[in-house]
Amino acid sequence: MIQVDVIETSELGDRSYIAHDGRSAVVIDPQRDIDRVLELLERKGLTCKLVLETHIHNDYVTGGYELARLTGAVYGVNRDDEVSFERHPITDGDVLTAGDIRVRVLATPGHTDTHLAYVVEDAIAFTGGSLLFGSVGRTDLVDPARTVELTHAQYRSAHRLAHELADEVQVMPTHGFGSFCSAGAATGGSASTIGEQKQQNDALLETDENAFVQRLVAGLTAYPAYYVHMGVRNRQGPGPVDLSVAEPVQAEELHRRIAAGEWVVDLRDRTAYAAGHLAGTVSFDLGGPFTTYLGWLMPWGAPLTLIGESQEQIAEAQRQLVRIGIDRPDATAFGAISAFTDKPETYRKAGFAELAEAEVVLDVRRDDERAASHIPGSAHVPLHRLLTELDTLPPGELWVHCVSGYRSSIAAGLLRRAGRDVVWVADDYANAVSAGLTRETA
Missing domain, CATH: 3.40.250.10 (Rhodanese-like domain)
Structure with a gap:
């Protein structure tokens, strides 16, 4: 009996999965902070045999390359992806095994050219950014000039899954839980089947392919600017991350960085920030979609300083940031604002x-x-x-x-x-x- 454990990354609206038979495990689309995966594998006594990517992600840096290296697992990546590392090249129709687990590979282009879905034991479909709950993945991330072409491909991929898989097959997408990678009206929820998607998915309910393409393209909205860097990083094979919190800097250094025009980000609750903050800082409340908007607004590669209430808050921010390729802040500080200024700035x-x-x-x-x-x-x-x-x-x-x-x-x-x-x-x-x-x- 195949079991699936879900590793939620709600801040980015994504999920990673561990499918296993109690001994051998297949990990699909792991996020960069793979300590979460390793902890679960160890706790359940599982051996990671396969690490699979549905696509070279646009919205986050993968942990797949490093996870496969650490565990000795086979790293499955589409053979048509131009990557700078050794991997097990896979393509449509391949069948992979992990212990007694059988995984069938299906080409599902649209979200990206080389997107793949994985069907485990003809019972569970890991659909990545293709078939989501109620919608499909957006199709303008590869090349805006090819959006219409890829939207046609996305429609056909969704219908391929619906046609080839039985109604009772579980659908487990990576995107679509608040992710900017989804398009159309996502229905939410934590579980679904092919049969249910036939009754509620925009792509499957629409019988006119051209009408679907026109509607999806017209409904595409802006997406985070940092997405452009993610695919490039993933094709290079992202290495390990350091999640330890650096020694905090003192008030004098914070003021120097602010005077230099650097990004000094206050992670505290937004109401607390309005009531009193260090002038020249900016507010990105860690309790919201912090990574998405900081990564979107801050010039890529700019010096970054994080201010938090505690060392734990800084650590959580660093964990979230490595997922989008910001590996280390340049400086950190934590404690009450009174430690950094005796004249806090406020606004109404x-x-x-x-x-x-x-x-x-x-x-x-x-x-x-x-x-x-x-x-x-x-x-x-x-x-x-x-x-x-x-x-x-x-x-x-x-x-x-x-x-x-x-x-x-x-x-x-x-x-x-x-x-x-x-x-x-x-x-x-x-x-x-x-x-x-x-x-x-x-």
Whole structure:
């Protein structure tokens, strides 16, 4: 009887899997911090025989290369992927074994050209970024000019899986749990089957391939800028990571780094940041999708300093950052803000009920969110474009909002660092809707 253990990486909306028979294990799409995998293998007394990649990931750095090296497992990667390391080249139709476990390889291009799915014992399909719960993986990450071509391929891959696999086969995707790698309307949930997907998946419900392609392409939204670096890194064979926390620097060094224009990131709760922070820092609350937005906004390779409440908070941030290829911060510091400054900077926190006081309302949601609903008269710059469009913002105090308050907290910190007066709208956009402050698109 094949069992599957799920290793969740909720911060990136992804999952890794360990399929095993109680003795031998197959690991699919492991994240970079493989200590989680190794701990589970040891605890269950499993021997890792196979490490498999569904694709050379766009949204994170793989731990597959290092896991295979440490365990001596066979590392299966599509033979058509141009990589700089030795691997077991696999292709459509291959059958692999791990102990008594039989794994069939299916080509499922679309999310990437060389995407593969793995069917274990004709009972479980590990579908990576192809067939997700309710939707499919996005198709514009390889080359925007080829998006239509790859969307056609994605549609056919989804239908291939639905046609060739029995309704009772379990579907276990890597993406689609909040990941920017998903496209369409994901249904959520923790489990599904091919039969269930036939009843609820956008790609399988649509019988007109051209109509599906047009709809998916039209619905694609912005994705994190750091994605462009991930595939390149994975083709090189990412090595081990050092998750130990470096010795903290003192206040004088923090001030020097801020004066030099470096990124000094405060990981504390966003409400605590608004109530008092070291001037010149920026807020990326570790309790939200911290990695996604820091990796998106910070210039790639720029010096990075992390400030946290504790050493444990710094350690958690480092773990999350290695998953997107930021291997070590340049400096760290932790403790109360009073240890770093006797004049903490603050800004006001408000709700939508107080919006009548606002001089300028700034919406930092994405273009598609703005198109569906907005506050009349508000300015709009999506968060991921804020730093390049600072000069376009209207003068005056900026009341910054998003949907939940997370993105607007990042924007408020960035704007404050740029010298703007801000009010952080720490409120749910649904409250603006219910108060009649918004205009909905028909």
